[in-house]
Amino acid sequence: MTVKQRSARVAARKTVNLALQGGGAHGAFAWGVLDRLIEDGRLTFEGISATSAGAMNAAVLASGWTQGGPDGARQALADFWRAVSDAGMRYSPYRGLGWASLLGVKSMDHSAAWFFMDMWTRLLSPYQLNPGNINPLRQILESHVDFAALRGQSAIKLFLAATNVETCKVRIFGASELTADAVLASACLPFLFHAVEIDGQFYWDGGYMGNPAIYPLIYDCDSRDVVIVHLNPIVRPGCPRTVSGILNRLNEVSFNSSLMREMRAIAFVTSLIERGKLSPEEFKLMLIHSIRADQEMAQYDVASKLNPDWGFLTQLRDKGRAHAERWLAEHFDQIGRASSVDVRAEFL
DSSP, rough: OHHHHHHHHHOOOOEEEEEEOOOOOGGHHHHHHHHHHHHHHSEEEEEEETTHHHHHHHHHHHHHHHHHHHHHHHHHHHHHHHHHHHHHHHHHHTTTTTTGGGOOOOOOOOHHHHHHEEEEEHHHHHHHHHOOOHHHHHHHHHOOHHHHHHHHOOOSSSEEEEEEETTTOOOEEEEOOOOOHHHHHOOOOOTTTTOOOEEEEEEEEEGGTTTOOOOHHHHHHHHHHEEEEOOSSSSSOOOOOOOOHHHHHHHHHHHHHHHHHHHHHHHHHHHHHHHSOOOOSOOOOOOOEEEOHHHHHHHHHHGGGGOOOOHHHHHHHHHHHHHHHHHHHGGGTTTSOOOOOHHHHHHH
């Protein structure tokens, strides 16, 4: 890209908010989406609401952007996912470590690994299986995110969701209170990790209550545009009839449910504004955009969310880049003017 072309893109830059779903290793798809959106140069991000793997992407992106601008954000994301892969292949059930070694198993395909791990986590809690509360993601986060800088002055507003175990309420962690514990709380799957304790409260994965939460972007950001990056397929044709198929679809339904409810509320308020029942000066008319790949992501079962293989992660990254490229070509002009997704048709 020439200097003139780059200057023209900066002049045409639009501000949006991002909403990043969680989904374990499938977060590499969102990495690809983010990488392409940043590379394009026509978008800047006011706020990011995110959960689980989305929360990690958000924290890493914001940290890299705060320190080194857009290029810093892209490099930070690439370095983070490389570190996740390296660490994951040491601890992954695919390599027969941890619980699998109790059975004398040295290696297995990912479906079998998931089956045995799921079986053991139904019989023994993480407090029994992992009494030392070892979580390699903590060291990775602390190495790749400058939490002190984010708490001081993050270049992007952050809203990371976690679920309060005792109250069943969603907790949103902003950039000013962000720590590695807050990100780990957002990504705490209760069958795999100890609940994360913060200020005397215990937290599990935010996906149960907000995957991701949209309302912070409505209340605390000026931009009306929200770009949702989906990881969990909303549409999966056919009714599953096997145990694994049922569990897989139940996982997708569970982690889409909170988003579907918020979309219904947004559609309701939008309808009232459009019919003149509510004042647009008092109520914000949200513009919703969606980057999703249901057909492609439906090819991967829930077991693959724990697959740290670098080839798999980069495959997802490339799919994310391709979908972001297509979305930019088809919908960039609608940003700031209209929703590029029919909320009623897609979510209600």
